[in-house]
Amino acid sequence: MTRLLTPGLLLASALALFAACLLGSTPLEASRVVAALAGGADVGDRIVVWSIRLPRALTAFCVGAALGLSGAALQGLLRNPLAEPGVLGVSATASMTATFALYYGLVAINPWVLPVAAISGAVLATALIALAAVRTTSVVTLILIGVGLASFAGAMMSLLMNLAPNPFSLSDMINWMLGSVANRSFDDLLFAAPFLAAGCAILFASRRGLSALTLGDEAASGVGLNLRRQRVLVVLGAGLATGGAVALAGAIGFVGIVAPHIVRPWVGHDPARSLLPSAILAGLILVVADIGVRLTPTDSELKLGVVAALVGAPAFVWIAMRRRTVVD
Amino acid sequence: MTELAANTLTVVRDGAILVDGASFRLRAGEFVALLGPNGAGKTTLLRAALGLAPPTRGTATLGGEDTQTLTPRVRARRASYLPQRRPLAWPSPVRDVVALGRFSHGAALGRLGDADQRAVASALESCDLAALADRSADTLSGGELARVHFARAFAAEAPLLIADEPVAALDPRHQHRIMELVRSFVDTGGGALIVLHDVSLAARFADRLLWMLDGRIVADGTPAETLTAERLADVYGVRAGIDGLNVQVEGAL
Helix, strand or coil, rough: CHHHHHHHHHHHHHHHHHHHHCCCCCCHHHHHHHHHCCHHHHHHHHHHHHHHHHHHHHHHHHHHHHHHHHHHHHHHHHCCCCCCCCCCHHHHHHHHHHHHHHHHHHHCCCCHHHHHHHHHHHHHHHHHHHHHHCCCCCHHHHHHHHEEEEHHHHHHHHHHHCCCCCHHHHHHHHHHCCCCCCCCCHHHHHHHHHHHHHHHHHHCCCHHHHHHHHHCCHHHHHHHCCCCHHHHHHHHHHHHHHHHHHHHHCCCCCCHHHHHHHHHHHHHHHHHHHHHHHHHHHHHHHHHHHHHHHHHHCCCCHHHHHHHHHHHHHHHHHHHHHHCCCCC | CCCCEEEEEEEEEEEEEEEEEEEEEEECCEEEEEEECEEEEEEEHHHHHHHCCCCCEEEEEEEECCEEECCCHHHHHHCCCCCCCCCCCCCCCCHHHHHHHHHHHHCCCCCCHHHHHHHHHHHHHHHHHHHHCCHHHHHCCCCHHHHHHHHHHCCCCCCCEEECCCCCCCHHHHHHHHHHHHHHHHHHEEEEEEECCCCHHHHCCEEEEEEEECCEEEEEHHHHCCCCCHHHHHHHHHEEEEEEEEEEEEEEE
């Protein structure tokens, strides 16, 4: 059963991506989508599939995967099932720094400013939390620091919105705060890809240490883990991946908590083995959620981040309430 | 042969002298118990000796190399360390917790090599955990959990074992079982340094007692040499009767 987890999730993700190409304001038949994907069919179909639906769905998948992976890795590092880029204020800080870059027109100077700003915000917030985690073992303290970071980032963004020069930049900022993958192209995806790839690679490379951390900091270093190096790698990896995701889609919360929570019992509660399936499942969740967003008949399109929070926040509360006491 | 040697270690933190010029040696084939009241500096001494915390003065060597410069991995290959607090973050299966002892050998959970598998199986066997191997660690009793941590330490196959109060909060039967595990580890060529609070247990199982008070090692020798009523009065502040290796604590001084 456990061995089938990752292939099963991959298959489901492929099906979801395909479904994302079928469904939408103008439903396409499966045969037309297959033809368009293969490069045939008429021009209109090819544009709908290759320029609109597929890049959007792939963006949702990549953003979800990066957040799921970051969540699973942060949970391993902090030994806490409630850790997640959104809850810890990492995504909010990243979207704050990105909004700053947008607001001051830095992005017009060089397009790379945007992902770099988002990533520096994410790394900064992650480092702060990891630093606090060294000093305290209390879950509550960490979550509160995250709440503080998120509130501060929220306040800063409200300030920027308050001062927004025109309605256009206001709606731009709202997009960042709420999180969306609408109108993303392959170019956008390729732009963030190096950061996402680097972050994910770092997290995968350091995954064995996350298993050792199950034993607690002291015993983990007793079995041979270089604690400082492990912390730096996870902070950097999660910062890059989350920052890259925010640069693509803005702040989308809670996927990073839901996916690892579902995956963990299947992999013997081992943080290292939970990374890959958590990433795929989180990607799958966002692809499906985005299909839901597109199919919901509302006047203005729902934001993906809003839908994710509507589903994810109750799940967060539920996990927090059911949390078993830690074995000592 | 691997030896842990502390040479006049001193640890000062925030102006308080926690360890004051402490020296000791731990060789393979001996069972040493570290005794002393709460706050004597036992844990700080162990951490400084193993290189897990920097000493203010003095040095410690493990297998001839300064422990401050050893990589965590090399240190773990030479000495297993069981800290006082052993929280498990996740309800992991017992087998996985024991397999984490193989971390310094490069083992990854779920993909253990042959040598790792053998070491884990034999550690589970020696700690009488084979039947519990697939149980989730958070369903175990305190005594069973203590055995899991020892199995993890044995799985590392390091020549030395350092454990900080491993039998605190265990019932007498489990205390004896744990001490027997350590004894058989020592009898098969290992060296063990165990922090204990039960003087009778220490005198019964250990080859050598290290007595610690206010950061200093005040006595180092066999139970027969160092276990006296005066020592118990000095170190623990208790009035006690000694009959051979049996200790009868009569009251606080």
